[in-house]
Amino acid sequence: MLLAVLAACGDSNPPMSMDRAHSDRDTTMQVEDIDVASPALPATASSVDRALRYTDAAGDNTLLLGQHSTTRSDDDGVVDQLTLHAAHHLATPHAPQPFREAWRHTEVVECEGLDFDGHFLDEVLRVEDLDGDGFAETLVGFSTFCGGGIDPRQIKLVLHTRDRDFVLEGESVVEPPGGSPFGGSHAMTPHEDTVPAPFREALLAAWKRVRAD
DSSP: OOOEEEEEOOOOOOOEEEOOOBTTBOOOEEEEEEOTTOTTSOTTOOSOSEEEEEEETTEEEEEEEEEEEEEEEETTEEEEEEEEEEEEEEEOTTSSSSEEEEEEEEEEEEEESSEEEEEEOTTTOEEEOTTSSSSOEEEEEEEEEEESSSOOOEEEEEEEOSSOEEEEEEEOEEOOTTSOOEEOOEEEESOGGGSOHHHHHHHHHHHHHHTTO
């Protein structure tokens, strides 16, 4: 089995309103789905399956999600490759270019001769001002699988903030018929104890929702 994960950095969906209570300030973010064929998207956008737009203290933001797959043959057989990518662009109306890419995260998964698939975790996707500073944090989830029989899926949750990324990686819980559950382990980077509470809570809450993916 070959499973390599390299981290770097359809249908229309209704607008999302994401809210989390933070003391005495309103942290609601209005997030709007936009047409992936819109000429208003960043010119560098490619293989885009979903585009979201929102406004925070940094200005007008666009989040692009997409994926593409390829198949190649080598001496050992057929190798499937799936690329999932998320990119955040900030509008720069007074600059020569209308957008600046703030960050990009790419997951590349390769699998040879086994069951194989991957997708974004829609139930994890969040754009929200978690710490109440006026700037939105973005939580994106990935689920990938390369295996045979009953094996856990690989789950990665990435929380992007203004200053850094926080990542939770784990294996899904598998409940075989008539057998005992297995899998379900996870770890956070940096260590969970050092992650600020609002970000840690968001990652753990998302993990609980998808660990049985």
